Amino acid sequence: MNLELSDADRAFQAEVRDFVRSSLPPELAERNRRHMHLAKQDYVTWHRLLNKRGWGAPNWPKEFGGTGWNPVQRYIFDEECAIADAPPLVPFGISMVGPVIYTFGTPAQKAHYLPRILSMEDWWCQGYSEPGSGSDLASLRTRAESDGDDYIVTGHKIWTTQAHFADMMFCLVRTDAQAKPQEGISFLLIDMKTPGITVRPIISIDEGHGVNEVFLDGVRVPKANRIGQEGKGWTYAKFLLGNERTTIAEVSTSKQRLRRLKTIARAEMAQGASLLEDPAFRDKVASVEIELLALEYTNLRVLAAETAGKGVGPEASMLKIRGSEIQQTITELVCEALGYYAAPFEHAPEGSNLAPLGPDYAQGRMESFLYNRATTIYGGSNEIQRNIIAKMVLGL
Numbered sequence: 001m002n003l004e005l006s007d008a009d010r011a012f013q014a015e016v017r018d019f020v021r022s023s024l025p026p027e028l029a030e031r032n033r034r035h036m037h038l039a040k041q042d043y044v045t046w047h048r049l050l051n052k053r054g055w056g057a058p059n060w061p062k063e064f065g066g067t068g069w070n071p072v073q074r075y076i077f078d079e080e081c082a083i084a085d086a087p088p089l090v091p092f093g094i095s096m097v098g099p100v101i102y103t104f105g106t107p108a109q110k111a112h113y114l115p116r117i118l119s120m121e122d123w124w125c126q127g128y129s130e131p132g133s134g135s136d137l138a139s140l141r142t143r144a145e146s147d148g149d150d151y152i153v154t155g156h157k158i159w160t161t162q163a164h165f166a167d168m169m170f171c172l173v174r175t176d177a178q179a180k181p182q183e184g185i186s187f188l189l190i191d192m193k194t195p196g197i198t199v200r201p202i203i204s205i206d207e208g209h210g211v212n213e214v215f216l217d218g219v220r221v222p223k224a225n226r227i228g229q230e231g232k233g234w235t236y237a238k239f240l241l242g243n244e245r246t247t248i249a250e251v252s253t254s255k256q257r258l259r260r261l262k263t264i265a266r267a268e269m270a271q272g273a274s275l276l277e278d279p280a281f282r283d284k285v286a287s288v289e290i291e292l293l294a295l296e297y298t299n300l301r302v303l304a305a306e307t308a309g310k311g312v313g314p315e316a317s318m319l320k321i322r323g324s325e326i327q328q329t330i331t332e333l334v335c336e337a338l339g340y341y342a343a344p345f346e347h348a349p350e351g352s353n354l355a356p357l358g359p360d361y362a363q364g365r366m367e368s369f370l371y372n373r374a375t376t377i378y379g380g381s382n383e384i385q386r387n388i389i390a391k392m393v394l395g396l
């Protein structure tokens, strides 16, 4: 594939850059740059600005309200947003359930849900994992019993990211306890306001509230909210996971963090010279940069294949493993570069007039390092991704 930007690509890049620079509220970029815990409204504001411009769903075909962009355009868009420190697009609607709905949904489901994802009227969350059913997802026990035109859903989901913001949850449930584990699962769209749903926060190691437990106690869900056939939910769930793992690679975000790492290492001193000139540290930075470059090309190849009509296969596992490890390495190196300035676990509260304990660029870096421990777990742990590669690619 040719990675030289054409004149048309450069014009597109300038258009995206102009828009992002002129539209992204500076305080939002600043909060994101400092790894502050963003509020729901922060994400919604940025998404709606993009959607007004027609860019709310960079990965969707035009017929469903997406941009219809090719891989190079998507790559340029991601790059420009990362360079500007824009908040990430919330993946649950746009990257995860949206493509499931337009690929497998009924006309009524498409007509109802897709516009609401685009306008962010509905915030979605992912109800897959359960206590005891994470890696072994097919063992999930949340059950949906048939009751006329409805299901009655009872169970316990865990690690449900941003369920406390969510209007809707796409949820894996067991509709047939007698069938083989993968064959008894269905994929439901559940309104989070339905009686019987309780969301309980889990505070993570970075002191943030991103994940939750969700309890479902006799929750009535119309059968019209089931995607595809009863018992075939595993097929739609796997389709979604392929897309999820590709987005988790976060190449553009890592590139921006690498630029920041170099800025920090240039400013910090080690034995009378800039840390970036220290051969041992420079070696570590160069090594992660090479890994990231290789990942970027692999990501582009996968995007190109996807656009050519090939589904995302086990390559998604490769992207997930390398992408998550690189994110962890960069956040570790940032803390190493900051030395003792990385040690204070401080988030200056908004509006605070307390003097920060270290340089401005040290703010939020420890939280970012701690939160990134999760990247090798979520979206399916890296050990599980290695098992997939061993089986599907190496035939072991």
Ligand SMILES: Cc1cc2nc3c(=O)[nH]c(=O)nc-3n(C[C@H](O)[C@H](O)[C@H](O)COP(=O)(O)OP(=O)(O)OC[C@H]3O[C@@H](n4cnc5c(N)ncnc54)[C@H](O)[C@@H]3O)c2cc1C
Pocket (backbone or CB within 6 Å): 125, 126, 127, 128, 129, 130, 132, 133, 134, 135, 136, 158, 159, 160, 161, 162, 211, 374, 377, 378, 379, 380, 381, 382, 383, 384, 387
């Ligand atoms: C920050 C965060 C956000 C998340 N968000 C969501 C969400 O929004 N929705 C959702 O549904 N889930 C979410 N998850 C859950 C995530 O998908 C699971 O944590 C993950 O799949 C691992 O499952 P588990 O936690 O049950 O660990 P387990 O499956 O119990 O695994 C424990 C350890 O054993 C290893 N292991 C297990 N089986 C094997 C095997 N066969 N071979 C080799 N090693 C193995 C694992 O790699 C892991 O290291 C989130 C998790 C985190 C940390």
